[in-house]
Amino acid sequence: MINFESVQKETVILNPMKNMERKTIASEIRMDPLTGRSARICHFMKLEWEKPDFEKLIAGAGKFCPFCPDKVMKITPCFPEEIILEGRLVSDDMVLFPNLAPYESISAVATLGGRHYIPMTEIGSERIARAFRLAMNFFRRLRDIRHPEAIYHLINWNYMPPSGSSLIHPHLQIFSGSFAPNLMRAELAASKIYMKTNGTNYWDDLVRTETGHGRRFLGKIGRISWFSAYAPLGVAGDVLAVADNVRSTLELTDDDLSDIADGLTRAMAGYDKMGIYSFNMNFFTGAEKDDHTRFHLLFSPRTFFNQALGTPDIGAIQRLYNESVCMAFPEDIAGMLKPDFQSEK
Numbered sequence: 001m002i003n004f005e006s007v008q009k010e011t012v013i014l015n016p017m018k019n020m021e022r023k024t025i026a027s028e029i030r031m032d033p034l035t036g037r038s039a040r041i042c043h044f045m046k047l048e049w050e051k052p053d054f055e056k057l058i059a060g061a062g063k064f065c066p067f068c069p070d071k072v073m074k075i076t077p078c079f080p081e082e083i084i085l086e087g088r089l090v091s092d093d094m095v096l097f098p099n100l101a102p103y104e105s106i107s108a109v110a111t112l113g114g115r116h117y118i119p120m121t122e123i124g125s126e127r128i129a130r131a132f133r134l135a136m137n138f139f140r141r142l143r144d145i146r147h148p149e150a151i152y153h154l155i156n157w158n159y160m161p162p163s164g165s166s167l168i169h170p171h172l173q174i175f176s177g178s179f180a181p182n183l184m185r186a187e188l189a190a191s192k193i194y195m196k197t198n199g200t201n202y203w204d205d206l207v208r209t210e211t212g213h214g215r216r217f218l219g220k221i222g223r224i225s226w227f228s229a230y231a232p233l234g235v236a237g238d239v240l241a242v243a244d245n246v247r248s249t250l251e252l253t254d255d256d257l258s259d260i261a262d263g264l265t266r267a268m269a270g271y272d273k274m275g276i277y278s279f280n281m282n283f284f285t286g287a288e289k290d291d292h293t294r295f296h297l298l299f300s301p302r303t304f305f306n307q308a309l310g311t312p313d314i315g316a317i318q319r320l321y322n323e324s325v326c327m328a329f330p331e332d333i334a335g336m337l338k339p340d341f342q343s344e345k
């Protein structure tokens with residue numbers, strides 16, 4: 001039983017543009033149906049941003065980039081032999097190596113190839129799928145050696161500086177850990193309770209409900225269903241993907257990885273039209289045999305509110321109240337993204 005709860009709000013102002021006439025502005029507070037986390041739909045604006053001068057942004061940066069082909073095999077660290085015998089994992093021009101600044105005991109970085117800058121719409125699904133496969137090889141190695149941290153296998157992606165990336169060169173952050181991060185932990189706990197209370201899997205119910213009414217449904221690719229999230233974390237909404245019958249990252253098949261990569265490139269194409277050129281993407285997974293959950297991911301576009309000042313899209317309300325703000329209705333965002341999910345590639 002999925003409950004899409006919301007509270008409607010109204011603000012009255014005297015409008016200086018119209019002789020101080022009374023003007024009513026609507027907004028909404030939405031509760032995430034699983035965790036109860038709230039998100040504001042407010043501060044409405046046209047989802048349209050200016051892109052920066054990319055030439056200027058990337059000029060010269062390749063010279064000092066540790067991920068460029070002339071340096072990546074020389075200056076990136078290696079895993080100890082008990083984890084990865086050969087030190088680093090390599091797939092053609094992609095390299096996976098330990099993060100110098102680890103977030104976890106198992107914390108890796110994988111480059112998405114040798115190109116220093118790849119525009120968002122040129123990354124392409126094949127490249128993404130190949131990088132995911134490289135990460136999966138790493139996860140399987142950890143499982144095979146029965147590493148105690150091989151519980152939750154996560155891929156995070158910060159693409160371009162507005163997302164928190166300090167490097168232009170596209171790369172994935174790859175973790176395995178026994179401790180689930182905050183929101184993922186809350187979701188896992190809530191989905192366990194949901195299953196106990198309702199006797200069904202929350203994510204299966206969500207996919208059925210969202211697909212059924214279709215207001216936020218974007219499309220289905222293989223076993224992966226794509227939606228505009230009901231209570232998004234991002235200012236321009238989030239894209240949510242849920243995998244049928246998959247409990248944990250290691251249960252994803254090769255086809256699933258290709259289908260996820262395909263959907264991600266469609267989300268990128270849609271957001272590119274709004275002037276977005278940066279995003280975060282995170283895997284959310286259960287542990288092995290966690291029947292109460294389903295593998296899902298969030299793709300969240302990121303932007304600067306003021307490119308020249310470097311004003312980020314996260315302010316006090318998000319940072320310190322953990323209250324997200326989305327500047328358009330997720331149903332309208334779905335309408336903007338849907339053409340890219342329905343087009344032939």
Ligand SMILES: [Zn+2]
Pocket residue numbers: 062065066067068115116117169
């Ligand atoms: Zn580079």
